[in-house]
Amino acid sequence: MSQDTDQYLAKKTRLVSLVIAGAMILWIGAQWIGSLLGIDTRYAVLFDLLALAAFAWAFVVIYQIWRARQKG
Helix, strand or coil, rough: CHHHHHHHHHHHHHHHHHHHHHHHHHHHHHHHHHHCCCCCCCHHHHHHHHHHHHHHHHHHHHHHHHHHHHCC
16 A cells, blocks of 8 residues: 555544544533523434434445555
């Protein structure tokens, strides 16, 4: 595998880790603020779905990284 490919995959891996950490922090914060403010449950479900979408995206990108490393 070339050095350019390794650097590209490293950038993708860092992006995935930031998305996972950010989604988790934002989700926990949204749940905590939502419970303090007493927001409607449909908004809590919206935050849940947004977090799930971020995790699904991260899973797909992690799979792409894994496949790229298998080829190299």
